[in-house]
Amino acid sequence: MNYWLQIKEFLLRGEQRIYYWIFTFSLLLPNVVLSVVMQQSMIGRVLNILLMLPLYMLVLLVAKRPGRVYWSLLVLVLLHMFQLVLLTIFSGSVVAVDMILNLFTSEPDEATELLSNILWPIIGSLVLYVPVLVLATFSARNPKTLTKRFRKRTALYALVLLIIALPIYIGAKRRFPYLHLRAEVYPMSVFYNMYLATKKLNQVFHYSYSSQDFAYGATSEHAEEEREVYVLVLGETSRAHSWSLYGYPRQTTPHLDTMSREALIPFRDVLTQSNTTYKSIPIILSPADASSAEELPRVRGILEAFKEAGFYTAFISNQPGNHSYVDFFAMQGDEHHSIRKELRREKRRLYDADMLPYLRQLLSSEHRKLFIVLHAYGAHFSYRDRYPACAQSFPVPRRYSGAAKDSLTLRNAYDNAIVETDRFLDGAIRLLGAQDRRSALLYVSDHGEDVYDDSRERFLHSSPDVSYYQLHVPLLLWFSPAYREAYPDVLRAVRANQQRAASTNAVFHTLLHIAGVKTRYRADSLSLASPSFAEGTRYYLNDRYECLPIEELDLAPEDLVLFKQKGLRIDPSLCVKP
Template sequence: MIKSTDIIRCCASPHGIFWLTVAVLAIPNVALCFTERMGIMASVTNIVLPVAAVWLLMALGRRPGKTALLLFPLMFLAAFQIVLLYLFGHSIIAVDMFLNLVTTNVGEAMELLDNLLPAIVIVVVIYVPVIVLAVVSLRRGDVLSRSFLLRQRRRSLAALVAGAACMAGSYLAGRDYSARLHLYPLNVFYNIYLAADRYKATADYPQTSAGFSFNAVPTHAASGREVYVLVIGETARACSFGLYGYGRNTTPMLQRTGGLTVFSDAITQSNTTHKSVPMLLSAASAEDYGRIYREKGIITAFREAGFHTTFISNQRPNHSFIDIFGKEADDWKFIKEETERSDMYDEDMLRMVNDILDKKRAKELIVLHTYGSHFNYRERYRRSEAVFRPDNASEAKVSNRRQLLNAYDNSIRSTDRFLSLLIRQLDRSGAVSAMLYTSDHGENIFDDGRRLFLHASPIPSYYELHVPLLIWMSPSYRQMYAAEAAAVGSNSRKSVATSASVFHTMLSLAGISTPLRADSLSVASSSYKPGERHYLNDHNLPVAIKKILRGDEDFVMFRKMNLKY
C-alpha cells in the first residue's frame, strides 16, 4: 500500500519536482480543451506543444527547484486562468481582464476575492506546494543528473516536433485556427501585449486628442432654464426590473412615475465597465471604437454649447477613460474620495444634485455614475431597505443563488428609489428637463445550467447584454420639444444599442448641433434607424450579436424578452 509520506517524499525529490512542475502547468491546457470550442487537432496541439515546451525548459537546468521558481510567471497565469474558468466556465485570460487589474480599485477587488473562496483554495492547493517544494529543493542544493537531463531534452524536443505537426494540421483543417488566439499560453501573452498597447494609448490621450473640437452649438431658444441628466447605472440587467415584466416588484416607484419612457429592446456593446461607460460618454461605439483615442467626450460637447457641466461618481477613480471624460466637466467629484465612510450609497449624490439645481443656471448638464448593483450586492443598499430576504450570503457558489438574487433584487429597488427621487428633484426645479438612464452592462447570477456568475467574460450572455434604457421628460419639455418627445415614444419598441445611441440621443434631447451628431442613432429623433447590433469583443473588434451568443439559453432569453438578434 502506498503511504502519503511516500507520495510526499517522491514529490519532494529532484525528479518529483521536475515532473510535478510540468504537470501543474499543463492543467489549464487540459481544462481549456473541454471549455473551448476547438477541434480535435487543435485540442491535441493545445496540450502537446505547451507541455513539450515546459518539459524542455525544465530540462535546461540542473537545479529543478531553481528552474521551477523561474517558471513562476507561468504558474501565476495558470492560477489566474483556473480562477477565471471557475468564475466564467470558459475562455482564456482576456485583454480586458488584464486591463481590469489596473482599472479596478483595491477595495472592489477584495470584495470579489473574499467571495471566491473555492477557486482560491483550488489554486492554493495546486500551486503553493510546488513553490514550497521548489524553495526547499533549491536550499538543499538538489541537482539532476546529466544523463537524466539529456534524455528529457531529446524526448521533449521530439514532443515539440509532434506538437508543431499537430499545429500545422490545425491550420490545414481550415477552422480559422490561429496560434496567437487558440494556443495557451501564447494567446495569453498576446493579450498581455494588447493590454499594454491599450494602456499606453490611454496614457497618450492628452496628445492624441489635443486640438479636438465638436464645433457644438445650441439650437434651443435661449428662454428659461434647461437641465439634462445622464445617469449611468452599474451592473443592472433589464430582466430584473419590474418595468420589464420581472415577477418581483423591484421598481415600485418608477412604475408610478409619469413622463417615463421604457425602451424594451436595449443592449450594451460591452460587458466591461472600463469600455462600456466610456462609449456611453462619447461618440465611440463597437463599430468605431478607435475614435475614443482621438476625440473628447459628451461633456465637452455640452460645454462647447454653453452648458455648465458636472460629473459626479459614486465609484473610485480607476485611471480609465471614465476618469478622463468625467474630468472634462466644469465640476467633478468622486464622492468616495472625499469621505472616510465606507457605506456611500447612490442616494448620497442627490444632495449634490439639489445644490446644483439651487444655483438655477440657464443651461445645466449633470452626469451621475452610480455604483448600482455591483457585487457585493448586499453592500449597495441600507439594511433597512432589504425587502427580499435572506440576503446575507455572498460567496460565489450555486447553492447561494437564492440569497445572491435576493440581495441583487434589493439593489435594483435601491436604484428604483434613487431614480425616482432624482426625477422628483428635476420636476420640482421648474426647469425644462430630461433624464436618460441606462446601465453599463448586466450580470449573471447562476441563472441557468451554465452556472455563470458576475460579468466581463470574453463571451457575454443575454443577462450581461440586455440593459434597461429609460428616458424621463418633464411636462414643460414635452410641450416645448414635442417632436423629440414623440420620437422617444415611437422608438421605444425598436432595438437599440445603448453604447452607440446614448451620445447622439443626449445631444438631440438638449438641442445641440455638431457635425458628429448622427440622428440616425438618436432615439430622440424621427430619423432613428435600428441596424444590426454589435458587441465589442476582447480585441476591440465589432462582432454581430447573433455571432457572439454562446449558448441556446441566450437565444431562448432573447426570444422570451422579444429582443432582436
C-alpha cells in the same frame, strides 16, 4: 520532529524522475482544465495540450535538477494560480485584456470586495502549488540528478509530440485562417493579452495630449433664454432581465412600474457594446463606439459638447476612480464631484441616493441651461453593499459566499440593489419634476451581470465570452410636462422607436438630439429621438478590442433561447455555433 526529519530525508533522496513528472503535470494543469471548460473549437482544445506539453517537457530538461527550472518559472506558476482562481469566477475564461486592465484601474476597496468572496479558491490554488514549490526546493537540493539517458529519451518524446502538433496547427490554419495560437493556446493567449493591455494603458496615459486639439463645434438649436436641464444617469451592472419594468416576476422597480407612461418611456431591446465599464462608459459618453473605438484617444466626452453649446455641465459620481477615459470625460465638465472622496469623513457606506443633494443644489442654481451626469454604483458586486440593510426587499443573511451554493442569496442581494436603483431614479425624477424647466432624464446601464442563472453557473461580468445576461440592459427616457408640450415631435419619434433594436452607442446621439445640441458628430440615424433612427447591425467590442456583430459572439444555446423569449432582435441563422 523525528517524523519530519524522516520525511525530509526521504524527499532529499527522492527520484528526480518523479519530481520531473510532478512539475510537468503542475505546469500543464491549467491547460488541461481550460481544454475541458473553455468555450473554443476542438482544434483549440487539442492544441492547448498537445503543443504546451512537449514545450514544458523540454523546458524542465534544461537542468539536471528540474526543481531549479521550476523555481525559475515562478512568474508562470503564479500566473497558473491566478488562472485557476479566475476559473472559479469566470468559467472557461483565460486571463483577459479587460481583467488585466482592471488590475491597474480598480480602487483598493473595489478589489477587496471581490477578493473577500474568492478566499477559498485562492486557498485551494495555494494548496495545489505551494507543495509543488516545496518539492522543487528538495529537487534543487537533491544530490541526485536526471540521468543522461532519461533526458535524451524524454526530449525525443517531446520532439515527437511537437512534430505531431505542428502539422495539425498548420492544417487547421489553412482551413480556418482566423485561428491563432495567441488566441487558442494558454499561456500564449495571456501574454498576448498583456501586450494588448499595455498598448491600451499607454493610450490612456497619453490621452491629454492626443485629445488636446479636439472640438465639437457644437451650438444650441434651442432659444438662449430657454430654461432647460438634461440628466444622464449611468447605471452600473444592471441587467434588464432583473427589472420588473421589463417583465421580471419580482417587483424590483415598483416606482418606475407605476409611473405615467406619458412621461416615462422604457426601451425594451437595447444591448451593451461592451461588458466592461472601462469600455462601455466611454462609448456611451462619446461619438466613438464599438465600430470606431480607435477614436477614443482622440475625442472628448459629451460634457464638452454640451459646454460648447452653452450649457453648464457637471459630473457627479459614486464610483471609485478607475484611471480611464471615464475619469478624463468626467473632468471635462464645469464641475466634477466624486462623492466617495468628498463624503469620506462621514465614515459610512455611501449609496447612489447620496448624489441627490448634489443634483438638488445644481437645480437650484441660477444656470439657465444644465447638463448633469450621475454615475451610479448600481448593482456592482458586492451587491449587499449597494443598499441600506434596513431597506432590503428580499432576505439576505449576514454571511454568505460568492459561490454557486449561495446563488439564491446572491440573486436576492442583486435584486435588492435593483430596488435601490429604482428608489434612486424615482428621487432624481421627483427633483426634476419639481422644476419649472423643460427637462429630460435618460437612464442606461453600462452592462449586465451573470448571477448563477442557469446550469452554466456563470458569475459577474467582464468575461471574454459574453452572455445574454451581460448584454441586455435597461434604457429609459423621462420627460417633464414642459418638455413634452414644447417638443411633441421628439416625443412622437421616441415612442415610434421604443420597440426597435438599439445599442448603448445611441445614448450620445439621443441626448444631443433631445437637448438640441447641434454638431457634426451627432448622427440622427443613431438617435432614439429621431424619425431617422435606423436599426442596422448591432456590434460588440470584444475583449481584444475587435468589433464584431452580435451574431458572431459565440452565444450559447441558452442565450439564444433567452433572446427569443425576450423578443430581442437577433438572427440565429447567422450565429457562430460554439
